[in-house]
Amino acid sequence: MGANYVDLVLRRLHDVAREIDEDDLQPLLCSFKCSMEPASENFLRNVALGHEKNDISRTYLFLEKTNSDVNTIKGFFTVAVKCLAIGEHHCIPDGISRQMNIDRGIAQSYLLGQLAKADGAEKGFGREMISRALGIFSKNNEMVGCRVARLDCRDDLLEYYKSCGFAFIGKNQNGILNQMVVII
Ligand SMILES: CC(C)(COP(=O)(O)OP(=O)(O)OC[C@H]1O[C@@H](n2cnc3c(N)ncnc32)[C@H](O)[C@@H]1OP(=O)(O)O)[C@@H](O)C(=O)NCCC(=O)NCCS
Structure with missing residues (x-):
């Protein structure tokens, strides 16, 4: 982590939940406000811990001491593991497609499911x-293989994720979200 972020620690939600009183956990989660994407607040309060318990995904918190x-x-x-079904509507740049290890129309991939500050x-x-x-994802790649990271985003974040190194490969099934990938 860069020098500007020395006062921050990255902790798995599961570990934080084990270490603090149940009575303190919900107020901590509820204190997170993200006006640009209120759905992220709901996910953190009501969904993330259940997904941890069911091994669906892992949520990581950036904690700052006040x-x-x-x-x-x-x-x-x-983050989670979620395979990517490649359809005819996808248009993947050659250089990326060759590295995705696509097998019978499926690319194994890591999903960046939520991201909110x-x-x-x-x-x-x-x-x-x-x-x-x-x-x-890189550490997981070293341990178990798989070099594709992906996310889905709305149109208004397409250019942002491109500027972060992700490539647009096509719309998702309902045609609303943009599927983006990066080779790690
Ligand atoms: C996405 C996010 C983590 C990026 O943080 P960052 O790297 O510090 O960059 P910024 O906050 O400056 O955002 C980059 C651009 O995306 C825009 N943007 C970010 N979230 C947006 C949203 N939910 N809807 C519309 N535009 C959004 C910002 O306004 C900014 O535009 P600008 O460059 O024209 O000012 C942060 O903006 C955020 O938490 N957004 C709300 C949650 C969210 O939408 N997550 C994405 C889910 S796919």
Whole structure:
């Protein structure tokens, strides 16, 4: 993590939940505010822990100590394994397609399912979170293989994710979200 982020720690939600009182966990999760994407607040409060328990996904929190020594959540991301079905509508740049190990129309991949920073977090913090998520995927790649990371985003974030190194490969099934991949 860069020098600007020395006061931040990245913790798995599961570990935080084990270490603090149940009575303190929900207020901590509820304190996370992301006005640009309120659905992310709902995911963190009501869904993330259940997905941890069922081994569906892992949520990582960026915790920052405030002056009063209380932790606040500056941002979080959620990662999972989710294969990618490649259809005729996909248009994958050759250089990327060759590296995706597509087998009978399926590419194994890691999913960056959620990414949100708290209101007030500085511009660019999202890139730091993406870099940390890709670092986790890289470690998994070393241990078990699989070099594709993916995410789905709305049109208004397409250029942003391109600027973070992701390539657009096509729309998802309902035609609303953009499927993006990066080789790690
Ligand atoms: C996505 C995010 C982590 C990126 O953080 P960052 O790297 O610090 O970059 P910024 O916050 O400056 O966002 C980059 C651009 O995307 C835009 N953007 C971010 N989230 C957006 C959203 N939900 N809807 C529309 N535009 C959004 C920003 O306005 C910004 O546009 P600009 O460059 O024209 O100012 C952060 O903006 C965020 O938490 N957004 C809300 C949650 C979200 O939408 N997550 C994406 C789910 S796919």
